[in-house]
Amino acid sequence: MQPKDLYNPSPRYSQGILVEAGKLLFIAGQTALDEKGEIVGKGDFEKQAHKVFENIQSILKEVGASFGNVTKITIYVTDIKYLQPLSAIRVQYFGVMPPASTFVVVESLAHEEFFIEIEAIAVVP
Amino acid sequence: MSNRRATKDCINPKGVGTPLGLYSHGVSASCEKMLFISGQTAVDEKGKVTGKGDAKAQAEQVFKNLDKILKSQGASWDNVLKTTIYLTDIRHMKVVQEVRSKYIKRNYPASTLLVVSGLARPEFLVEVEAVAAL
Numbered sequence: 001m002q003p004k005d006l007y008n009p010s011p012r013y014s015q016g017i018l019v020e021a022g023k024l025l026f027i028a029g030q031t032a033l034d035e036k037g038e039i040v041g042k043g044d045f046e047k048q049a050h051k052v053f054e055n056i057q058s059i060l061k062e063v064g065a066s067f068g069n070v071t072k073i074t075i076y077v078t079d080i081k082y083l084q085p086l087s088a089i090r091v092q093y094f095g096v097m098p099p100a101s102t103f104v105v106v107e108s109l110a111h112e113e114f115f116i117e118i119e120a121i122a123v124v125p
Numbered sequence: 126m127s128n129r130r131a132t133k134d135c136i137n138p139k140g141v142g143t144p145l146g147l148y149s150h151g152v153s154a155s156c157e158k159m160l161f162i163s164g165q166t167a168v169d170e171k172g173k174v175t176g177k178g179d180a181k182a183q184a185e186q187v188f189k190n191l192d193k194i195l196k197s198q199g200a201s202w203d204n205v206l207k208t209t210i211y212l213t214d215i216r217h218m219k220v221v222q223e224v225r226s227k228y229i230k231r232n233y234p235a236s237t238l239l240v241v242s243g244l245a246r247p248e249f250l251v252e253v254e255a256v257a258a259l
Contacts, residue, residue, distance in 0.1 A: 001160075003197040006190055007172040009163070016194045017161045018259070072161035072256070074209075080243050102164030102254045104211055105243030123159065 011094075012087050013101035017071040019123045025063055029076065029119040030055040031109060045082050045115045049089045052118050057093070060122060069122040070099045076106050076117045086116070131156035131204060131258045135232055147226055148236035152206045156258035160198055164211065164254040165190040166244060180217035180250045184224035187253050192228060195257060204257040205234040211252040215240050221251055 001016045002008055009015065032040045032048035033055070041047025060066055075086065083103065090098070099120070109117045136151035137144065144150060167175045167183035168190070176182025195201055210225075212218060218238065234255070244252050 001194070001197060003193050005170045006193055007168045007170055013163055015163050015165075015190075016198070018198055019159055019161075021156050021159050021258075071159070072163075072254075074164075074254075080245070080247065083245055100161040100163040100254075102209070102211070102252065103245045104164075104239075104241045104252070107242050121161065 011091050011096070011098060013090075013098045015100065017097070017100045019071055022123045022125065025060070025065060025069075025122040025124050027056060027059050027120040027122065029074075029117040030059075031111070031114045031117050039111065039113050042113050046085055046089065048115050049082075049086055052116055053089070053093045056118065056120055063124050065122050065124040067093050068095060068097065069124050070094070070120050071123055072100045072102075072121045074102045074104065074119050076104050076109060078106060078108060078115050080105050082115060133203070133206065133232060133258060144233070146222055146236070147229060147233050148208075149233045150235065152235045154206055154258040158259040160195070160200060160204070160257040160259055162191060162194050162255040162257065164209075164252040165194075166246070166249045166252050174246065174248050177248050178250075180212075180214075181220040181224065183250050184217075184221045187251055188224050188228050191253060191255055198259060200257050200259050202229050203232050204259055205229070205255050206258055207235045207256045208237075209254045210236065210238045211241050211244060212238070213241060213243060213250050217250055225253075
């Protein structure tokens, strides 16, 4: 939803998402870890960001959901300079109805080599 | 609640200390719809940053934005289950709480407050997101 008297951030995110209540899926903050627990894209923000979105996609698929079911994401990055590359990457995953979103710069994440972590909430069929 | 379908219960069990501010330790809800609101910053309807260097003015814009989003869906602050408040400096906590208390006067949502290194623009001092049940 987009109130007329509020700044419109489309296509990067939505100011608000109104959904029919259903099953809720809470996705842990995802980082650039592969299935072996190894870091993907050390020193490379874009590679890490793509891996994070791929991990989220795997979790969504597990319950028969997709990016279209995601209602809210919270993005944690370790440097504000990652905002621009992230904006370009996120639109590749979310369609015409991107989720509500919060963007935060933090001092560090769980591992010093992580540049980005994204957690998500989805309402699944 | 402004929407007759949703019910909300604020939970503050004995044995968990009294909340440190105007929030509830837990909130449970039964609802038809959920509204997820993006983190709001001091951006006006033209996309312009307001209240540069002034945490109180920024908080006022932030809560005004949240209020507009709630109202646009026929909801009110009574529908809000959870807020998350991000500050760039703990010194801004008091003024942000003052502004928050003008909007949230009862049925306090669960809430988390964090101090972070930065927000989406260097001039942002406060960001608040919310989840509501309708």
